[in-house]
Amino acid sequence: MRRATFLATILLVAVVAPVTSAGAVEDVSKNGPSAVQQTCSFPVTETDATGTEVTVEGEPQRIVTLSPSAAQTMWEIGGKSKVVGVTKYATYLDGAEAKTNVSGSGMTTVVAEKVVSLKPDLVLAPNVVPDQTVKQLRSAGLTVYKFEEAKSLDDVYAKTNLTGRLTGECGGASETVAWMKDRVSTVREAVKGEDNPRVLYTMGGGYTAGEGTFINEIIETAGGENVAAEAGIQGYKKISNEVVVERDPQWIITPTGIEIPDAYGSTAAVKNNQTVTLDTNYVNQPAPRVVYPITKLAKTFHPEAYQQANVTTTTTSSTGSDETNTTDTTTATTESTGQPGFGPGVAAVAAAAVALLARRE
Structure with a gap:
């Protein structure tokens, strides 16, 4: 749905069966200065991850998304009705079950024939879709845009705006990015100057980020110190139980469906019952809802500072002609489900970790 209508509620690449979330996620509404609406123009040409100049001649009316993150982005920027095909791990999105499932049986496979049969005007592919699949779809006469790997919040902002330009949803994309930046800015202001707790993200099979x-950026933005990064771990790799115990995290984060190893029992996090479960569909997908886990972690690590940063302030001029409403509403809602790492290197991770990474893109 468009962020403007989201006032009543409320932010790497494989594939596994969805898990049911048992936790709760913070839901934060946008209510503040509106983004300047942008009008898309066509044709539009952009160079994608394959080095190909992809031209979209006119505003697409039939779009197939080959990743849950692309689908989530379309939902958030107001393009849901244009989507005719999704992958199986996008089914957590409201109404996605009514779209055609184009997934195959493998981790990152899609059935090209299903995609072609939908006669899409545009296909949005994540960086993990093999170039051969992209080539096959293009050989069938389809316009396919393959995204670069997203490694940062700035990448997500750029990806959201790019999706808007390609799909004719520039205004919704601009508004969504403005909302994301506003929430992230509030979080950063809240945690500035606070003592950062030691945090470990465990994704199963002994792997961490x-x-x-x-x-890592999510943890740091929320005001935490990633013990894996402090231990010199780069990317998504295994961390030994000994290093975890030595680093003694004060908080342990898991995506939905992952248990904390018994070996971590002597850490401050486990002894003090300071663990957090994040929706894998949000924390691991480079898409707008990544704001939710950032907000949830900030509130968890720094509750008083976060509350202070979200105090409702309404200023009205004496003439009533220049009213500024800076209300930020925070409510609790039920989590759905999600996973991490946006790069192709994750494909080599052990089965448990791969399963978690599945919904990342």
């Missing part, structure tokens, strides 16, 4: 990962 270190320096140079999107998860």
